[in-house]
Amino acid sequence: MERDDVPAAAGVLESFSLDGDAVLVTGGAGGIGAAYAEACAEAGGDVMLADIDADGAESTAAELAEAAGADVRAVACDVTDEDDVRDAVDATVDAFGGLDVTFANAGIGRLFDPVHSQDLEHWREVMAVNLDGVFLTTRESAAAMRADEGGRIVTTASVLGLVGTETPGLSAYVASKGGVVQFTRQAAVELGPDIRVNAIAPGWVHTGIGGGMMREDAPGMEPVQEQMRQETALGRLGYPADLKGLALFLASPASAYCTGAVYRNDGGYTTT
Numbered sequence: 001m002e003r004d005d006v007p008a009a010a011g012v013l014e015s016f017s018l019d020g021d022a023v024l025v026t027g028g029a030g031g032i033g034a035a036y037a038e039a040c041a042e043a044g045g046d047v048m049l050a051d052i053d054a055d056g057a058e059s060t061a062a063e064l065a066e067a068a069g070a071d072v073r074a075v076a077c078d079v080t081d082e083d084d085v086r087d088a089v090d091a092t093v094d095a096f097g098g099l100d101v102t103f104a105n106a107g108i109g110r111l112f113d114p115v116h117s118q119d120l121e122h123w124r125e126v127m128a129v130n131l132d133g134v135f136l137t138t139r140e141s142a143a144a145m146r147a148d149e150g151g152r153i154v155t156t157a158s159v160l161g162l163v164g165t166e167t168p169g170l171s172a173y174v175a176s177k178g179g180v181v182q183f184t185r186q187a188a189v190e191l192g193p194d195i196r197v198n199a200i201a202p203g204w205v206h207t208g209i210g211g212g213m214m215r216e217d218a219p220g221m222e223p224v225q226e227q228m229r230q231e232t233a234l235g236r237l238g239y240p241a242d243l244k245g246l247a248l249f250l251a252s253p254a255s256a257y258c259t260g261a262v263y264r265n266d267g268g269y270t271t272t
């Protein structure tokens with residue numbers, strides 16, 4: 001990959017191509033990460049899924065490889081573990097000959113207790129995955145990218161990194177995602193001009209997060225999801241596939257002059 005220093009000379013559709021690019025997606029076994037991976041595979045990228053759920057990553061990789069006709073592989077990785085993250089980056093470089101794009105996406109979020117009774121252990125668990133994990137993934141990816149031609153890093157923040165929520169028990173999650181937003185901005189400054197770093201801030205999306213609380217049929221969650229729908233201008237929650245277009249934009253030369261920014265993909269949740 002050549003550095004995106006100038007607008008793509010080719011046509012705009014070609015600027016979305018990842019032909020020959022190596023892509024690493026943490027938390028790629030399912031949900032939003034699998035959608036990012038699918039977008040990149042469809043655009044011609046070679047993709048490595050890194051996930052703590054090794055079996056899930058393997059089966060998702062096989063499905064995406066077949067559907068997109070792409071080289072999609074899997075590696076077991078706990079993003080809170082420095083060695084695991086370094087190994088996942090090395091595995092990507094070894095498999096595909098470099099690293100051009102990283103999605104620092106793995107994250108967890110559950111409804112815990114409200115702030116006055118929030119447990120410290122749960123707080124630290126969320127911070128370890130959502131914030132330490134994004135830091136470690138960015139650091140190790142940047143080291144590999146700087147040794148080559150540079151690259152693009154996309155973090156997964158959340159609208160809850162930008163605003164609070166009526167849904168209680170999310171203080172650790174909200175704080176962690178606020179940290180991802182600010183980390184992304186600072187990383188863009190420190191890693192430019194070779195590496196562009198941007199964040200995607202999804203709204204509420206139907207995935208397996210939080211033990212399945214965001215699934216469409218999640219037991220007991222309908223009133224909460226209805227409240228979320230009412231607060232969303234488009235009147236529905238998102239699906240992972242809603243994130244694919246933005247993910248590909250930020251992963252590709254189409255976004256050549258974008259860095260240090262947070263892109264909301266939230267159905268209008270944060271408009272009011």
Ligand SMILES: NC(=O)c1ccc[n+]([C@@H]2O[C@H](COP(=O)([O-])OP(=O)(O)OC[C@H]3O[C@@H](n4cnc5c(N)ncnc54)[C@H](O)[C@@H]3O)[C@@H](O)[C@H]2O)c1
Binds near residue numbers: 079
């Ligand atoms: N679903 C939403 O409403 C929503 C909204 C905004 C942001 N997000 C963010 O999107 C990202 C993806 O979440 P999702 O909704 O697709 O959830 P998900 O649970 O469907 O997927 C998360 C993936 O991360 C993996 N993972 C968890 N801990 C890990 C670890 N320590 N190391 C490596 N992998 C790990 C899981 O195994 C899973 O495959 C997260 O950062 C999440 O905070 C989700």
